[in-house]
Every structure is written in structure tokens, then in C-alpha cells.
Amino acid sequence: MRKPNFWIAYVLLLIAQLLLSNYFHVTPYIMLSILPVMVLCISIRVGTVGTMAIAFVTGLAVDFLSEGVIGLNALALTPVAFLRNPIIRLVFGNEVFARGEDFSLQRSGFGKLTLAILLAQTVFLAIYIWADGAGLRPFWFNAARFAASLATGLALSMCTLQVLAPDTRK
């Protein structure tokens, strides 16, 4: 079960995402986003419908408070919430649901967590870049943007994970 300060951390990370979206435009090829890992870290006790609602509101908040097309983050983040349980089941197995325990770096291991984040980021970026391009950008541009964003997003997500699902062995 996530700690009570999880939601405070969640809101703070949302503000961090707003800062990233508004002020960190390094290159058009990189879209920095920690939203997928934030949704992935929501407690499994929150059902799929609840997670989708949170993801939708989170996406909308980013859409309204940052530059860009309104609805785009919500459009890309809701599928991550919809697929969160299948991703967790695929990567960590059914035991997580049976025990009712949330995953963490301590319990689940670095490799499995990286894979789970990779899958969540892939879903989010694929939809975001596809919808953002609106069929006008060439495939190679979308592919390069996807690869660069996935790499940077993965690194950023691993840092975010330390905040949302910290390793308690330390």
C-alpha cells in the first residue's frame, strides 16, 4: 500500500511536469513526460476506472496549464491507466494482485520496473506523438521523436520512481 504522502508527492510531480512542459523545450525531438510513471505508481487498490479518472484529470490539468493542444495529454494518458493492470500482471505476475502489495524497487527489482515503465511510456508516447503529428509529420520524424523521448522519459521516470515508490531498505 502506498504511503499517505503519496498523493502530495503526486501533486508535486504534476507541478514538476507542468514546469517541464512549459520551460524545458530542448529540441522538437524530445518530449519530456513523467506522467506515465505517475499513473503506473498509483496503488493497485485504486481500480481501473478510478485510475483512468485520475489519469484523465491529470492529463487535462497538464493540457490546460501548459502549452499545447488541449486534450492531448488526457488522450494519451488514459490508455496508460486502462492498460496499467495488464502491464503490471505481465511484468510482475499475478502475485502482486493476490498479495495486494504495490510494487517498489526493493520488492520488484530494477529490471522489471524498467520494463514496466518502458511499456507505459511506449503506450503514452505512441499515442501522443501520433495524435500530435496529425498525420502531417513524416514517419522518420515521429520515429526519431519517439525514440529520443522514450530514452529521456525512461531516465526521468526512474528518478520519479524514487519519489513515488521509494526503496525503503536505505
Place this chain on the structure above:
Amino acid sequence: MHAPAWIAKVVNAAVFILLEIAALSMVTRNSSLQRIWVARGTHAVMGTVWGSTQAIRSYFSLGAANKELAAENFELREELLRAREQLRKVKVDSLDSTYRPGFSLIPAEVVKISKNKQHNYIILNKGYEDGVQEKSGIITRSGVVGIIDAVSAHHSFAFSFQNHDISISARLGEEGGSGLLVWDGISSSGAILKEIPLMYKYEQGDTVYTSGHSLMFPPDIPLGVAGKSRIVNGATNEIAVTLFQDFSAIRYVTVVHNNSFDEIEQFTQ
């Protein structure tokens, strides 16, 4: 109490679709670029769905289309036969050639057909109440199919050409020798043209027609193409023929009856 798993899945999917539609409508409302993109995608999907629906509808209306085509085909055949007869009459007037009696045509549908016996038969959906008479021929646009043997009120029984008891008078090429065409008894499209005098030369690939010497079939109906030959008893050629008619796909046929059949038969008795 927990709801069944499938209900939870349906609810999840429904909420997901609703949220995605809401997000997509916001995206399209706030960006003209995305609006055009979504509209284009929607049109493509609708086009595919409509196209598929149309294809399915067309598939189910094929039966009616087939019937329509068969009726049209029958009318055209009747017209062709009339035209041929008129042409012959012109020849009769000018050259005093042999006069050919007229044929009456009746369209019919195959109710049952046997194919894997040595004595195959066909049952048609037309009988004497429809004008079908015994000793009438059965033809399609691809050749000769059989001969009516017995007639009831609404059905007719016919010997298929794929029957060892049936032979048809056939001619090789436009003006070649005539002989008897019989089923080879082996393949569904194989026949043998017998008793062709050696003096008649032919090439492989020449078309074989009905000769018109039979009282049951009008002349000049293409039957098949000539293949290899062999000399029999040093006197006649026996030629392998590949038939045009596909006996596995017969459905609509035409019954042809020689209007002067009984009159001519009286002379031969």
C-alpha cells in the same frame, strides 16, 4: 460483494471509450489540424464500413442477379436462334438448300445432377405443364448437356451427356467432317469424336460444333476443342475433344425442342 469479472471489464472498457471520446473531442475542438486529421480518419473508417456493407449486400443478392442473367441469357439465345433460322431461310430462298425446322426454347434450372457414375442423369424443374417434351435437347452457352428422357408435370428426367448411352452428332470445324461425339467415361470435360473420315483434315485446337444432323440439337453450338487423334481400322479418325461445358457448375440450362420432331420421326419409323 464483487461484481462478476466480465461486468467489470465491460465497465472499464465503456469508461475508457467515454474518456477517450471526451479527450478526442477536446483535441479536435481546440486544434484545426487535429480536427481535419480526425475527420479524415472517420471518413476512411466510414468508407470502409459502407464498402463492406455494400459488398455483403451484393453477395446476398447474387442469387437474384444470377436469375436475372439466366433470363437475359435465355432471351439472347432465343434471339440468336431466330436470327440463324432467318439466315437459313434466306439461304433456302436463294440457294434452295436444305430447310431446317425451327426449335422452341424453354429456360430451366437443374434440380439434381449426378456426376460420378457411368450413367449420369439430370433432373430439371420444368415439366410438360411448362411445355417440356421428351426427346428434347438440353443446352447451355457452353455446349450440350443432355437429352430429356421422361417428363412429369413439373419436372423432367434427362440423360446427362456424361452417359455411355448418349451420343451427339458433331462436326469438326466450320465445314469439317461429322461424327459422333461421346463421353470418354473418364474425365468431366473429356469426350471422343468418332467416325471422322480420314479425308477430312483438321488441326488440334479446332472447334467442334453440333452438326445439326441430329433432330434434337440446333446446329453450330460450340461443344469443345479437338485434341489428339488416332486412326481406327484404317478408315476413320477418332479425336479426343476437350469440352467447354463444366459439368460441376451447371445450374441454368435451356431445353430445346425441334418443332418438327414428330413429323420427321414418322418417316424414319
